[in-house]
Amino acid sequence: MGERLKRFQARYEPMITRALLLGIFGTGLLAQFVKPVGDAMAGKTFLGGALLSLVGYVLYDTLKDLAASLRLAPRAQVKSQELGRFVTEAFEAQVVEISFLGYTGETLYNELYHRLEAMHGSPGPIKEVRIRFLVPDFRRPMTVPSRVGPQGSPVDDEEFRRGLEVQCMGYARRLTALAHRLTGGDRMTAECEYRFYPGIPRDKICIFNRELVLHGLYDLAARTIESSSGPEYYDPKGYQTDLTFWSSDGTDEAKTALATWNKHFDDLWDLAERSHWHQGTTP
Template structure:
């Protein structure tokens, strides 16, 4: 139906039809009328039971009783239909919600792939830790590998990450760490004498051995904790090789590599030799410790999906590490 506007033009009538309004009113009134009818049936039956004239009057009204039962049956049928419709609507709503969640998850994955550092991009150690956590939380078989100084930049964050993982008994985690062999003489890190030449510092090496053993112990302690908490199965292995700790390498499975260097030198008084007689000659008396610092040094991230150059870098770094790993030996006792 159309009505005229103030300018005489015809515009559509957006009001509801008479039948629609009647259906809305009936929908509102039906529950109340149904309840009143059922109450009336109950009252009549109760009165007929105790008031003899009423009971006698209704005694032979078989058709009336049948009609009442039919009405009650209709009411029950309508209620069942309403409940079925509500259940169907709820299932449809749940399916729509599941679909929305899946779309949201796909969008989050897409954003993660966009925001994740590109191959060859310089990143911070914090981004490495985030990717450690992401890989571990994803579950499955996760292999994390590191080569560094004492294992601090690997073990310290992983200890906290492993403790916070969700329950997943099917998760298996393999950790491998390659560090210098501090049971053997080494010049860097070491002791710088008065002549500026680097030499070995047995006391400093002993301290580094204890630090490495502590990081290994912290990670191995998580083996039992993960098993008890049903967070998965963990294996930890440390190996040592006679080398200077200049390069930092971190592998996430076989497709991601982070690499960097210890790019800061720390020269400080040696507490074990300052003011004491020299052990090996006057040129190292009152020497200074030469230490390498790189906990917060920037890293370069390479991923297998970053193109041919990135894949070449990953394969070469992997070959380097595996060669050194095979040549290394188990971490000796710190004592």
């Protein structure tokens, strides 16, 4: 019934609105120039009202287009530095599910760590927390991250990859420890798991409670120098990545995109290799 009413409104609202505006305009003119009608309606401000109605009629389509463009706001862009507010909003639900696919996930990790730490002893209404990280398989040779070779060619660097793996391993163990501590009572359960995907870190994806997704592309040509005398490395900077987001509060297009991203991540997660760093967090 609700969908039928929406279709009816979308079909007939413009026609009815135009008819009303034209009716007001015509009545105003008639009242201004036909004295009996004007006397009957007791006033001489009809011309002004008629002109305003005509302006409204002319601007009606423009205003509708403007309203439609404003409804596209849920597909706006945000900075990776703004992830904190999305984490905070996600933790307002009773069941929290946050999924990440990308490079090391450092920006998101920092926000999650402080949020989970603050929950110790006071979880509030939260009953369940599930955190999923998909990171590159740093055990395999890679073109990004890698060392910058002659003429800018990528050269696989096992030591550099190993450092990134250790970094992610530390994030996983600290989040796992917090999740274990939160799950110790009977009020809630918490789980954090890391898995590997093959290939280079091209996409950055964050999904919050399956209701909002952020997606951006890493700058694969970004370089870093670890020491003044050392080599350069291809090392994407996630905190500089702009993210486009789709929300369940948005348009039908946004909702369709959200469903597609959720399925895409779930499929990748099911196919991904489990990390050897820990065996899960739920007792």
